Amino acid sequence: METVSRHGEKAREILLDAAEELFARYGIDAVSNRKIAEHAGTANHSAIKYHFGSRQDLLEAMLQRAMDGMRRCRASLPSAAGGPEASLRELVTVQALPWVYSFDALGRPSWRAQFLYQARLHPELPSIVGDSLRAEVLDAAAQSQAIREFEGIPEVVVKSRALILGPMFLGLCAQYERTVNEGRQRGNWESVGYFLVDSMVGMLAAPSTAPADFMAFGDD
Template identity: 90%
Template structure:
């Protein structure tokens, strides 16, 4: 693809990210995205991406690529056989936060991903990675001392909450940054979320867990 073509794709991705974040994915037409990107070609999405689904998948893949670059830049990547729950959550969560921080201002990535997790045809790439890392450790027989005394169904159910919890706060903070109302910085948000998620996952269980059958779905 030519440099001009790559630039045109990036402009369309940026326009779609902003509009989807602001109005919801199903409320924005391909024509509106093209107009917001400043092109007179109303078929630009079809030309550069193919289908609407291809556009959405390209947006998710771009977000994943940015996150993975941030993860590779971390001083060390915890997550080995002896990793603690905090290390597992940190290595999953902080690269996303750093990738949001690396975007220009205003930015729409966290808000778009929050919208995307509600879309039936899209994977929840943030929530799935957080959930799978925690549950994968247990499935592989790794003993996480933080889970001692907590029923397995409670751990599974709490893991399902991680994605909405993480993305909801990141989307909210991104909006305050865009509006010039933020306090602190993205890194402080990241560590607050790590503390919150670890605390929620490892909190004592004080109620019967038999109502949590949704965790099997």
């Protein structure tokens, strides 16, 4: 029974890898379950249904795997400062770097950042990277008296800038992952991570010279 279980887990992992690559390269809606099974090297065209249940279950398993990888990297890092006394840079760093390190920990070629960049626009999937980055910024904005970088910046401006974080972060990570796959990269993933931290902090804390009242947030 244990051997069968290990075989099943291995088969699931191969299917997840195949789906991640195909979704990253061609887009989620452009790839059928049958194509995923074929790319995974199985003759069973119902493999996705057998191992995951539905296509939505497959996608959710892919997001969960990405989250698990990020959490493992976060757990391996030294404890970061947090709480009401944390600076904006500390808040952004503790959210961003574990994602970057999780991409770096993958084998080559890798497709996860590119898949997550595609998944962020899927109507039935949460934007797990963008949501986590935005939540930290908005939590900090709610405690803006402790975040000196937000002094003098209207709340609606902070919220508007926070919406940009996910696409900005994933866009550069996806682009860098492609260059790594093609052997054209410069620098390394860590340098990408700190560049992104610098960029996001700079964008969030930049002086406000125009209102952002064109953004609608409802009750958010």
